[in-house]
Amino acid sequence: MAAIGSVGAVLRSLQTAQDVGKAIREAGYVLSRDDMRRQLADLSGSVSEAKLQLTLLKEALDSKDEELRKLERTLSFKQILRRRxxxxxxxxxxxxxxxxxxxxxxxxxxxxxxxxxxxxxxxxxxxxxxxxxxxxxxxxxxxxxxxxx
Ligand SMILES: [Zn+2]
Incomplete structure (x- = not known):
């Protein structure tokens, strides 16, 4: 089954990014090189995950839009068809x-x-x-x- 993305996963990724910002702020914007590297890795990973999930969600929405257009065409055709x-x-x-x-x-x-x-x-x-x-x-x-x- 193809991944379809999840709003929950996007929100978790954004929460991680927000937590990184909070940790930097709480450290008074002064971090050791290793801490800075770790925080940036967390930030980069969470942004990448959010982008992936949003891409998957967009594909799912596009697919649903096409399905709706198809149903709309079928419905309008159904209204002019009659059995004889x-x-x-x-x-x-x-x-x-x-x-x-x-x-x-x-x-x-x-x-x-x-x-x-x-x-x-x-x-x-x-x-x-x-x-x-x-x-x-x-x-x-x-x-x-x-x-x-
Ligand atoms: Zn037939």
């Missing part, structure tokens, strides 16, 4: 039109896959994704022109 016969169709004023989408793919994965006419058979349509077959009579192409009054 064995397929799903886009709608115009609530009336289905155009080429049918595979009902299995839409209902199981929210993938809008157009059905294709099967070669050498006018009676069967097939989904190129799941390979389910449908009767052409139950999944006709619906002319959008008929929607005009």
């Amino acid at each position: 016969g064995d397929g799903y169709y886009k709608t115009l004023d609530g009336r289905p039109y155009g080429q049918p989408y595979c009902s299995y793919c839409w209902e199981s994965e929210h993938k809008a896959i157009h059905l294709h006419s099967k070669i050498f058979s006018k009676d069967v349509r097939q989904c190129p994704h799941c390979k389910n077959e449908y009767q052409t009579g139950r999944t006709p192409y619906l002319e959008a022109d008929r929607l005009a009054i």
Whole structure:
């Protein structure tokens, strides 16, 4: 499983950095060379850890943003789709039109896959994704022109 970063880890790293500052202040800003080296190592390590955790958090946020955009696209598409016969169709004023989408793919994965006419058979349509077959009579192409009054 990939690391996803943690706000708690960032806060702990920043606390360590703050503790280093406090230790230097309490020493009256005068430290031995070894103490200074140790404090700087702690400070550098905690800043590096905070940067790593923030990078991981940014990647996780970007991934969630993409997931939200995908859900938003699916939701807006869902609002204009309607089942008719064995397929799903886009709608115009609530009336289905155009080429049918595979009902299995839409209902199981929210993938809008157009059905294709099967070669050498006018009676069967097939989904190129799941390979389910449908009767052409139950999944006709619906002319959008008929929607005009
Ligand atoms: Zn399918």
